[in-house]
Amino acid sequence: MSSPKVRFLRGKIKDLSSLPSTNLRRSSWRIAKDLPTSFSYALKGIGYALKSQRNFRIQIILGVLTYIVGIFLEINATNLSIITCMVALVLILELINTAIEATVDLAIGRKFHPLARIAKDCAAAAVLIASFGAVLVAFIILLQPLRIRLGL
Template identity: 40%
Template sequence: MKYWQVLVLKDRGPFSVIRLFSAFKYAVQGIQYAAKSEKNFQIHLFAASIVIILSFFLKLDKVEWIFIIISIFGVMALELVNSAMERAVDLATDKIHPLAKQAKDLAAAGVLVYTLMAVLIGILILGPKIIQLFY
């Protein structure tokens, strides 16, 4: 084994290539679980695809794209955290418990609030451009 390979394999500091690569690999696995098994995440992926296609078609400017991207990625990130919360609660208890209910409902509420904002942004940016197509 070459000297630089030994260095890379032994290095476990904050900027370790192995550590960063592993963290990235596990995060991608998380996205894969969600895309395969989380119905809500699949719905968000579908909605995001439609919005992105529409946005290309309607020729958004740079600032409009930034708002659309923040909305799409924000909803997906929160949905992933919500799914993690559901699994953590299910792991913590298989009994009906008011705190388990609150934890899941609060996480779901976080997704709902951000999604409402994303929908409003979508209506404000895409709405007038879609209406213009017909008049």
């Protein structure tokens, strides 16, 4: 004996299975069949973040500036690699944050739900913590060479 909810869901599944598969899948939902298509999807994600996420643009600018300062101060390759990894970590987390926000918005629409707020806040907090860590790492790596360059 099944509940009315289960019967309702089974009916919906049967309705969906009778639809042609082309209606169920749009190009954005398809799995990439080759590497160039995978890169194309990834570049679309980066493009979306560049267009719509102010923080992503700020983080890219600050990352590039930090990298330029590191090259100017002639820091070693290991430290430059650490800075690169920290910048990449912040950008990756910002993209994940953007994806989580879009998914939550898709799932709940314009309604408020406390769990949606928690998901969005925690994703944003991950970016914030990584950003603080990246600034601290850059400060530790760049401070001494900067003091030497300035004669302090």
